[in-house]
Amino acid sequence: MSEATILEPPLDPPRAAPPAAHAGAHDDAPHGFWSTYFFSTDHKHIAKQYLLTGLCMAVIGGLLAHVMRMHLAFPDRAVPGFGEVPAGTYNALITMHGTIMIFFVAMPVLLGGFGNFLIPLMIGARDMAFPRLNMMSYWTFLVSCLILLGSFFVPGGASPAGWTAYPPLSANVAYSGAAWGVPLWIAAVALEFVAFLMGGINFITTAINLRAPGMKMFDLPMMVWMQLVASVIFLFSVGPLVAGAVLLLLDRVAGTGFYNPGAGGDPLLYQHLFWFFGHPEVYVILLPGLGIVAEILPVFARKPLFGYRMVVYATLATGVLSFIVWAHHQFVSGIDPRLASAFSITTILISVPVAITMFAFVATLWRGAIELKAAMLFAIGMVGVFFWGGVTGIINGSAAADIYVHDTYFVVAHFHYALIPPVFFSLFAGIYYWYPKMFGRMLNETLGKIHFWGTFLFVNVTFMPMFGLGLRGYPRRTFDPRVFAHLGDLHPLQLAATLGTIGLLLFQIPFVLNFFGSLRFGAVAGKNPWRANTLEWTVPSPPGHGNFEGTPVVYRGPYEYSAPGRDADWFPQDVAPGRPL
């Protein structure tokens, strides 16, 4: 089907006035270079800023992982290009790798990048509800990135207290040895959460208030639902963490004793505050990833998303349940063991709504007409790899089994299998899918497929051996395996994991080439290269300032593919009933 037949607008679209909230939000005065590309209030530019910053942080986080893995594979040699890895540096590496990947890659890319770019476009809005707040959110985030990266260069180096920063280790300079690193870590993380709090408020307000005429909540694309629920989860969970971080900072610099048993405090208090946020955070990351996959599967299977409403309800249930599972991180931490039984049940129960969503994705493929484009490969890969994270989560969630695997490489393998699919697989899926909309050009499919198969293979080469390591009793956060006799014969598994990391990093090269090369050499995309239904594909690629010419009117849900009685196998949301394309 050619572009020309697709892009014809409806003959007499009922035009509505732009929502009042938007009047005056954008001036139409010409924008200079700085106000367009740097201090832009346009959600699409802010999205790209978030995306690129997040990808840069991913490179740093990935290289830190590479240094760690090289050290673990060859503990008696210096890492090429880095040097010796003493124990203190190793602890800083694990801390910063975890912090960067979760807070400074997953959240900016999935929420700040895709959320910012897609929510207004998908609901037919001209911008976010609060464009200036949106810009402030990005710049606050960037400052937090600089503080975090700056902590590598202060006396004592970056924080070695683990990405969870448990006190007393993090609260007392005598225990950790990093006088500057830990306070900077706390400040960076707290500031970053302020940034995402601004973003989250914006997301919720926008998705609820600025929907195009005719768009009911159950006409929202799943991506918007997932971003909405993720933002609500974040909003409700982040308070305790920021409070916990402030108390930690006070303990550290003002000599208070909230977590110091000697002064009447309790280290477990911090763990509860941290994980009350920390576990919902997993779903803050997971849901946007699922949202991306939910957008891509129907388009490339040419089928409606199976059980749309069911998935929405399951997502809401996941959100609610995510608040009552946090203590599964603390089964052996010294909490009352009777608590563990209850948390074991809630933790394992969360598998039910997540399974509904995942099974709905699989069912979407049933009797479809599947085109395995790079975006689709990554989306299916996400589903496939995430099952590993899901089933191994049951083992961790069962309190009795957790006693053994807790704090071993089994947990490392589990959470990488649970987080790499939503973060990296869906990130790549999303980039291959929306790149034409973001930059107006297509990515190269062949490079994309090489990228997928290499990444898919080496993710498994890296993390599959870690299940074995963990089950054989290999502790995480151990910088030198030669210390323990029983770990010596596990070295081949460590070596395999390290080779996997190298492969994984090398196979990102085609992606980088593709990403920057296609900016210039990619085929021109046109409005709707994938013949997709959602509203972002009804505007030019890339969309101009203010997105939509007029206000689109929505007549149906986002996944009406292969609807019976129509010649075309797609049916955009804004095409009036009875009208041909």
Place this chain on the structure above:
Amino acid sequence: MWVITLIVGVWFVAAEGILLWFTFRYRKKDGVRAAYVPGKSFRQTGWILIPCVAILVCDLAIDAFGERVWKTIKEKVPPAQLQIGVEGRQWAWTFTHPGKDGILGSPDDIVIPNEIHVPVGENVAFTLGAADCLHSFWVPELRLKQDAVPGRHIQGWFRATRPGSYGVLCAELCGVAHGLMRGTLYVDTEADYERWLDSRIAAQPASQAAAFQAAPTPAPQPAPKTGGKS
């Protein structure tokens, strides 16, 4: 553990299998149009909801099994033949064995760093403390793991069933030398244990026990009961 692995293994293989099967079976073919299956009716969503009810049943079964094991390991501390004090500090374990009198906190206590001796097949109760930051008392072979928390004295127990020596690790990040923090658990036969005890008592100057008051004393208020077993 085996129950869980079996249950989740079956689900996993089924889910991945169906995913692969669908992916390859329903590749795009010329002239074949995708079916319109929105999954709105109950008849269709049943394909999701019924497996999920099955998952719910499996979940509850796993919880029921796990609950029994958890109760035995962590909640019920059985009467023990031996009481031992364990303390983690940066970066060593300190083990306090009761001397001949079998009572902890008495002058004939034997305090040794990084070495713990227990007789085989006996229930050993321990009191776990931490001097500075969090540590975690971990003997992988015994499936024994419990965090040591400053300010708390956590009760637990284990029973070693096979003689030999086992590594004692720290499983909670505790600073620079966390990865070097290790001890050894010697599981002795009854006779070996007595012989070792006698040799230690002979070697230990009388003043040492009095000087070494680092041994955790019983908690002033009832501490949460926690523990482990072989």
